[in-house]
Amino acid sequence: MGSETRSYISLEKNDFVVLFCMMTCLFHYVSCQTENTGMANVISERKAEEDHRQDSADLLIFIMLLTLTILTIWLFKHRRFRFLHETGLAMIYGLLVGVILRFGIHGQQDLNNVTLSCAMNASPATLLVNVSGHFYEYTLKGEVRETDGQDIPDAEMLKKVTFDPEIFFNILLPPIIFHAGYSLKRRHFFRNLGSILTYAFMGTAISCLVIGSLLYGFVAFMKAVGQIHGDFFFTDCLFFGAIISATDPVTVLAIFNELKVDVDLYALLFGESVLNDAVAIILSSSILAYQPAGDNHHTFDASAMLKSVGVFLGVFSGSFALGVVTGVMTSLVTKFTKLREFPLLETALFFLMSWSTFLLAEACGFTGVVAVVFCGMTQAHYTYNNLSDESKDRTKQLFELLNFLAENFIFSYMGLTLFSFQYHVFNPLFILGAFIAVFLGRAANIYPLSFLLNLGRKNKISSNFQHVMMFSGLRGAMAFALAIRDTSTYARRMTFSSTLLIVFFTVWVCGGGTTPMLSFMNIRVGVDSDQDNPLTAGVDGTESRGVRHEGAWPFRMWHSFDHKYLKPFLTHSGPPLTTSLPACCGSLARCLTTTQAYQSEGDPHDEDSELIRNEGMGSPMYTDISISTVTRSSSSSHLYGPTVPSG
C-alpha cells in the first residue's frame, strides 16, 4: 500500500461510494426501463418486439448484478474479508433488487390476456387461432392454476423477471456440474473413494428418509392443530428430503482452498457434494415416479416402491454409462488424431463432446446433469492427459469461467426470487420443522456412517472432521433448481419457500462461520498440500505417503486394471499395451499404442499427472493440481516422478 501514489489510495477509500453510485444508477435504470415498457400496451404484432426489448432489459438486470458482484468480490478479496463468499454476496444483491422490484415499482397491469372459453377435449401443443381470416400460431406454455396472479398487483411485471425454471437445468447447472467433475481429478478423491461413495449414496438416502419421516410426523402434527391449509403427502415430505439432501459446499471449499485445509477433509467434502447432487436429482425423480400411481394415497405401495427403485437404478446407470462413454470417446479421438497441433480445434471438440453428453442423455430420457458429472470425471482422468498444454489451460479456464458465471447467476437469482416469486407459502412452523429435520438428517448421515467407515479405515475420520463435515453441509444451487422446477401445488410452494430460506441460512451462517469453525475444531490449516497428511487432524503423524489408505480389494483391483489397461488404451501414458496385454493380442496392442507410450516405456511408474515431484526437494513430494483461480499449475503437470509403484 505504501508504495502507491496518493491518488490511488484516496480512490480506494471511495470504493464503497463508487459501488453505491453504480447501484443507484442500476436501480434507476431498472425502474425507468420497467415503467417505460409497462406503459406501452400495444396489442399488435409489434408486441413481440416489445417483449424482446423487455427480455433484454431483464437479462441486463442480471448482468449488471453479476458485474456488481464481481466488483464487490474483488474488493473483498483485495481486503481479505473472508466472512462472506461471492455467492453469499450475489444473493444479497439479488435480494436488494428483488425488494426494489416488489415494493419500489408499480407498473401497470398488462391487459393483453384474453380468456378464450372454447370447448376443447385436449390442450394441444400448438394452437392455430383464426382472427378474422388471419391465422396466428400459439404454443402451449403450461397450465395456469386459478389462484395464479390474483394476489399481487404487479404480477405481470414480476413474472417477467422470472425465468423458465428449466433454464437452470438445461443451461446453468450443466457447466457447474461439469466443472465440479472436471476439477475432481485428485489422488485424494480416489484414495477416499469408498468413504465418498458411502456418504454420497447411503448418506443421501438416509438423509432423505430421515428428513422425510421427521417432516411427515411434523406435518401430521401441524394438520392436527390446523396449521396446514393444503395437501401435504408423505411423498411430498420425501421429495423435500431428496432435494434438500444435495449439499453444495462451494463456499466452504473456496475457504478451504484459500486456507490450505487438510486435503483429505477437502476430498471427502468435495467428492460427497459432487456425487450427492447426482443422487439427489435421481432420488427426487424416482419419488415423483412413485407418486402418480395414486395422487392422494399415502400408504405404502410395494409395486410403486419397486418401480421407484427401478427408475433410480435405470436412470442412474444409464446416465453414468452415457457420461463415461462420451468421455471415453473424446479421449480416443484426442489420442488417435493429432488434433493437439491445433488447440482451438481441440478445445472446441472437447467442449462439444462434453455438451453432447448432456444433450444425448436428455434425448434418451436419462438425466443430463448426472451424465455430465461422470463425463467430467472421465474427461479429467483420461482425456485431459491427451490434450496439448494450451488446451489444458483453455479447457480449465473456459469451464472455470462458465462455472463462475452460472453459479453467481443462480445465487443472485435466488436472492431475487425471495421477493419476486409470487406464490411463496411461508409457514413459520413448517420452516422451523424443516430446519430441525435438515439438521438431524445431516447428523444421521455423517455420524453413524463415519462410525461404520472408521471400523474399516486405517486412518480414522476424527470426530473433529465429522463436526466440520456436519457443519459444512450447505445447500445451494442444486437444491434451489430442484425446488423451483415444479411450484404448482401448495406442498411444492411451501417446499420451495422453505428451501430458499435454508439455502440463505446455510450459505450466510455456515459459510461465514467456516473460518471460526476450523480454528475452533483445531483443524490444521496451511498444509502444504499433502506432504504428510495423517487423516486424523494432526495427531498421530503416521507416515501415509505411498500407502493406499483404503486397501479394500475392489479399489486395488480397479486401480490395477485402470493403470494396466484403461490408461494405456485411452491415453499416451502408462505401460504400453504391448507389455500388459497377453501375447495373443499383440497386433491389436501395437495398433493401440502410440509413439509417446513407447517413449515412456522406460519409466515403469504411475504417471498420474496429479502426482508430481518437486524437483528442488530430495525426497518425492506430492502436490495436487487444483484448478486454481490465480496461478496456472498446468506446466507442472508434466514433471512426473518416481512415485507410487503401480498396483
Next chain:
Amino acid sequence: MGSETRSYISLEKNDFVVLFCMMTCLFHYVSCQTENTGMANVISERKAEEDHRQDSADLLIFIMLLTLTILTIWLFKHRRFRFLHETGLAMIYGLLVGVILRFGIHGQQDLNNVTLSCAMNASPATLLVNVSGHFYEYTLKGEVRETDGQDIPDAEMLKKVTFDPEIFFNILLPPIIFHAGYSLKRRHFFRNLGSILTYAFMGTAISCLVIGSLLYGFVAFMKAVGQIHGDFFFTDCLFFGAIISATDPVTVLAIFNELKVDVDLYALLFGESVLNDAVAIILSSSILAYQPAGDNHHTFDASAMLKSVGVFLGVFSGSFALGVVTGVMTSLVTKFTKLREFPLLETALFFLMSWSTFLLAEACGFTGVVAVVFCGMTQAHYTYNNLSDESKDRTKQLFELLNFLAENFIFSYMGLTLFSFQYHVFNPLFILGAFIAVFLGRAANIYPLSFLLNLGRKNKISSNFQHVMMFSGLRGAMAFALAIRDTSTYARRMTFSSTLLIVFFTVWVCGGGTTPMLSFMNIRVGVDSDQDNPLTAGVDGTESRGVRHEGAWPFRMWHSFDHKYLKPFLTHSGPPLTTSLPACCGSLARCLTTTQAYQSEGDPHDEDSELIRNEGMGSPMYTDISISTVTRSSSSSHLYGPTVPSG
C-alpha cells in the same frame, strides 16, 4: 511422418474410413431419433417433456455436425488442403444432413394442431384457453400464412430442426461480430481508416443502390414476361441489395493469414467487412422503416425517404455511442481497480460488460450487433492494455472459441436450410439476375471508389489489389441472418433462397479460388508482417516505415488526441495526464494518473501495443499482434519500442 510408428501411419490412412463410420452412426442415430419421437403422439401435459427431448435431439444433430466438421478440418489442416475452408466444409455437412432429413426420413404427421375459429379483434401475446375448467396458457408465435406447411408431407419434422431466426441475431452473431472488432486491433487498420470507411459506408450504399436498381429493372422485365408470381416492390429490391452487400471474407482472411499476404490488403478487406456488416444491418432496417408508410407503393416518397435516412443516422450513432461508452466504462473499471490480480474476475467482468453492450442496445431500441462491433474495437484499443497477461490470453481465447463455434454453427445450419426450409422460392431467372447484380454491385463499389481514393493516397491501391478485393467479396453469416429474419412474403422468400445460393457459390468458388487468384495476381505472399510494405504489390519499394500513409488532418488530429488524452485517461500507457493536460486541471490529472503511467513517463514514445520492436534486429521492426489460432503472441505485446514519434 517418417519418425512415426507404423500403427500410427496406418491409422492415418484410414482417416476417411473412420469419418465415414462416424457419419453413418450419426445419421443412423438421427433417423432413429426422429422416427421414434415421431410415433409418440401423446396429447397431454407430457408433450412438453417430449418436446424437450426432441429439442435436445435436434441440437445434438448440430453438435455432431460441428464435431464432424472439426475432425475434418483437422484432417485438412494436417494434410495442408487449402481449397476448402472449414465454413465451406460445415455447409457441405449441413447439406448432407438436410438431404437426409428431407428425403430419407418419413416421420408421421403431427396431428396436434387444432384450428380454433374464434371471433377475436386482435391477436394477444398471451392466450388463456379454457379446456373444461382447466386454463392453459399459450404464447403467440407469429402469424401463419395460408400456404404454410401445405406443400411438404414432413412439414412438422422439418420445422423442428428450424430454429427461431432471432437466435442468429441474439446468440450467434454477437460473438462473431465482437471477435471481429476485438481482433481488429491493428496499426494497419488505423493507417487505412479513411479508405476502409469509404469502402464500408459509401461502398455499401453504392452496392445496395446498384443491386437494388438493377434487380428492379430485372424484376420489371420478368413481370412483363410472366415469370414473377407475386409482389416484388422496389423496397424489396433495395432490401435485397442491403443484405447482400454485407461481405464476410472469413474464408479469404483465413487463407491470407496462413499465406502471410500483404497486411494492407488484409486490413482493407477485414476492416471493410467488419464495418459493412454494421452498415448493412442498419441500412436494411432503414429500408424496412421506409416501407410501412404504404405497403404496395413503389413510388418515391420524400418524407418516408427522409425518415429512413433519419432512422439510419439515429440507429447508427446510438449503437456506436453505446458500444464505445461500455467499452470506455470497462477500460475505466479495469484501470482504476486492481482487478488484474484476479484474472478470473477480470475475464468475467470483461465478458459481462461486452455482453451488456448488446443487451443495452437492444433494450434501448438500437442494434445490438452494431454496438458490439464498436464495443469490441474500443475494448481492443483501450481495455486490452489494462488487462493482466493471463486475462489477455483468456479473453482472446474465449472469444476465439465462441466465434469458431458460432460461425461453424451458422454455416452448417445454412447447408441444412437449403433442404429443410419449406418455403423456398427458387426462380432460376431471378437467381441469374441476382448473381449479375451482385457482381456489378461489388464492381461499382470497388473500382470507382479505389480510383477516387487513389487520387488522395500516397500509396496507391494497385489494380491487382482491386481485383482481389472484388473477388474476395464473399457473402456469409450476416447476409444469411438478415435474409432468414423475415420470410413471410413471396419477395422475402425469393430473396432468402437467392441469398442462400449466392453464399454457397461465393464461399465455395471464390473462397476456394483465393490461392490461385493470389498467385495469378502476383500478390506477394510470405510477407514477414510489414517489415517493409509498399502498398502497391511489391513494385516501388518506398520506405513507408513510420510514415502515416493517410496524413489527412482529421486522422492526424485524432491520433494526437487519442495519444495525448484518451490513452492516458483510459489506460496505463501514454504520457501522464499531468504533463499533457493544462496546469489548471492539475489535481484532476493527478487523480486519473496511475503509478504505472508515471513509471513509463521517461519513455516519450507511442506505446501502442501493436507496435513492438524486434530486439534481435538493429533497426526497429513492426509486427502485428494478431489473434492467431496456433501461437500465443501476447507475451510480446509488452516490449514497447521507440517507434513512431507521437503526433
